[in-house]
Amino acid sequence: xxxxxxxxxxxxxxxxxxxxxRDIASLAPSxxxxxxxxxxSEEEFWSGKHQKTxxxxxxxxxxxxxxLRALKDRGYRVCVATNFSAKWLDYxxxxxxxxxxxxxxxxxxxxxxxxxxxxxxxxxxxRVGPGSIFIDDRRENCKAAEGAGFRSVWAHPACxxxxxxxxLLSGPQARATKKDxxxxxxx
Amino acid sequence: MSEPDYHSLLGELQxxxxxxxxxxxxxxxxxxxxxxxxxELAEIGEECGQAAAAFAFGSLARYDAxxxxxxxxxxxxxxxxxxxxxxxxxxxxxxxxxxxLAIEVPEKTFLRPIPVPDxxxxxxxxAETNEMLTYRALxxxxxxxxxxxxxxxxxxxxxxxxxxxxxxxxxxxxxxxSNDLHRYYRTLCVDYRFKVEEGRKPWAIRxxxxxxxxxxxHLGNIVAECACLFEENHDARLAELLGQPxxxxxxxxxxxxxxxQVAARLFRAYDAFLQEMADKDVRxxxxxxxxxxxxxxxxxxxxKESAHEVQRAAATILRELAEAPxxxxxxxxxVWL
Numbered sequence: 001x002x003x004x005x006x007x008x009x010x011x012x013x014x015x016x017x018x019x020x021x022r023d024i025a026s027l028a029p030s031x032x033x034x035x036x037x038x039x040x041s042e043e044e045f046w047s048g049k050h051q052k053t054x055x056x057x058x059x060x061x062x063x064x065x066x067x068l069r070a071l072k073d074r075g076y077r078v079c080v081a082t083n084f085s086a087k088w089l090d091y092x093x094x095x096x097x098x099x100x101x102x103x104x105x106x107x108x109x110x111x112x113x114x115x116x117x118x119x120x121x122x123x124x125x126x127r128v129g130p131g132s133i134f135i136d137d138r139r140e141n142c143k144a145a146e147g148a149g150f151r152s153v154w155a156h157p158a159c160x161x162x163x164x165x166x167x168l169l170s171g172p173q174a175r176a177t178k179k180d181x182x183x184x185x186x187x
Numbered sequence: 188m189s190e191p192d193y194h195s196l197l198g199e200l201q202x203x204x205x206x207x208x209x210x211x212x213x214x215x216x217x218x219x220x221x222x223x224x225x226x227e228l229a230e231i232g233e234e235c236g237q238a239a240a241a242f243a244f245g246s247l248a249r250y251d252a253x254x255x256x257x258x259x260x261x262x263x264x265x266x267x268x269x270x271x272x273x274x275x276x277x278x279x280x281x282x283x284x285x286x287x288l289a290i291e292v293p294e295k296t297f298l299r300p301i302p303v304p305d306x307x308x309x310x311x312x313x314a315e316t317n318e319m320l321t322y323r324a325l326x327x328x329x330x331x332x333x334x335x336x337x338x339x340x341x342x343x344x345x346x347x348x349x350x351x352x353x354x355x356x357x358x359x360x361x362x363x364x365s366n367d368l369h370r371y372y373r374t375l376c377v378d379y380r381f382k383v384e385e386g387r388k389p390w391a392i393r394x395x396x397x398x399x400x401x402x403x404x405h406l407g408n409i410v411a412e413c414a415c416l417f418e419e420n421h422d423a424r425l426a427e428l429l430g431q432p433x434x435x436x437x438x439x440x441x442x443x444x445x446x447x448q449v450a451a452r453l454f455r456a457y458d459a460f461l462q463e464m465a466d467k468d469v470r471x472x473x474x475x476x477x478x479x480x481x482x483x484x485x486x487x488x489x490x491k492e493s494a495h496e497v498q499r500a501a502a503t504i505l506r507e508l509a510e511a512p513x514x515x516x517x518x519x520x521x522v523w524l
Contacts, residue, residue, distance in 0.1 A: 023221075
């Protein structure tokens with residue numbers, strides 16, 4: 001296994017895992033806006049019943065998990081960058097044998113910032129290399145990530161994700177990224 | 188699919204809330220029922236793991252369900268992750284749980300667990316069946332997960348990929364998919380004949396569904412296809428539109444051509460249909476109405492006029508779209524021929 005300093009950053013819900021909390025609860029956007037950056041607790045966000053139900057429903061997609069593991073086997077480093085609760089992520093990771101799956105994480109309620117705000121990309125840049133590949137199912141997040149110096153893959157429903165990621169991993173920018181890896185990413 | 192916000196369209200449609208009250212009310216009803224079902228089935232979902240997923244098809248997935256609606260359940264599984272009898276047992280558990288919640292799940296079209304590879308192979312080949320075509324079309328265009336959200340998304344993507352990966356036959360506008368969806372619509376029309384003539388099933392309600400919700404589903408696909416012509420991210424936009432309820436697809440597709448308001452007549456006509464479908468007495472009457480008596484039946488006459496209005500509204504939408512040269516060319520090549 002070749003050791004590289006190439007990072008591949010994955011969004012969580014909509015890319016690696018499902019479902020969204022919105023599939024089981026109808027709450028005002030402002031409630032989520034506060035909870036996702038840690039300004040309110042989960043108990044303030046929703047009921048105990050919702051808390052239990054959501055944990056039961058959360059799961060990784062097998063196909064995406066397999067690809068992520070394959071990337072790691074090839075020596076790439078993987079990071080999760082998500083507007084999410086750290087507790088939810090930890091619970092989700094408990095469901096798989098390789099709980100230390102991610103080499104780094106950037107979770108909105110831990111970093112107190114959420115995509116697509118600039119502060120989130122700064123926090124992500126502290127964790128992963130410049131020009132890293134960033135994958136998200138929301139186009140606006142991909143555009144914001146590009147603005148912050150990342151290379152993005154928009155994981156829309158028709159996206160052939162592995163092909164798109166491999167294209168970036170093997171393209172000329174991949175070689176350029178290695179050369180520039182000593183430079184800091186500024187936001 | 189996601190919960191449609193028809194309120195946000197009323198301005199562009201130039202339609203008052205009262206004129207589409209049943210369409211508007213059906214959305215929160217359907218959304219709340221879906222959320223409730225997902226919560227009630229969560230434990231069975233843990234047993235399914237990543238091996239299987241259950242979907243709601245039909246009116247619930249279109250967000251136009253009412254108290255009178257049943258839940259059309261589809262259960263799909265990966266045979267390399269769970270054996271057939273294990274999948275059948277999980278499906279039975281889901282059915283039992285839904286029935287314990289007084290949710291009617293008819294055992295008609297979707298009678299058994301379906302292995303996912305059956306849907307992603309033999310497309311157009313001699314081994315293909317109407318059943319496989321039905322599942323593919325519904326998973327892509329009229330489904331909501333109720334068990335196994337991660338696996339449901341994986342299945343949906345896997346089906347869509349089968350159309351996009353055919354580099355020789357996909358067509359620049361993914362006509363390999365649109366042909367299959369158009370074929371499914373025609374299958375429904377012919378299937379109606381079989382069910383009524385040979386199966387002796389109640390014809391009136393089937394007739395009305397074919398002339399309302401099924402026709403609008405088909406129209407929604409055509410509008411979506413036209414809306415994506417020459418789009419920079421054609422496949423992404425098409426997948427996004429097809430994953431929305433038909434009325435939403437139609438309004439958003441027409442928006443590309445600045446013609447959302449043209450859909451107003453269709454919305455009003457469909458609202459009238461939903462009003463009738465939400466009435467138990469109307470459904471009961473349609474279930475027992477004989478063909479020979481139909482044309483003297485005042486309720487049937489009203490609904491028949493509603494079906495004509497849907498047809499007129501749909502035809503208007505197609506004529507308006509055809510004013511754009513690229514749409515006309517597309518429809519000449521792939522819809523009319």
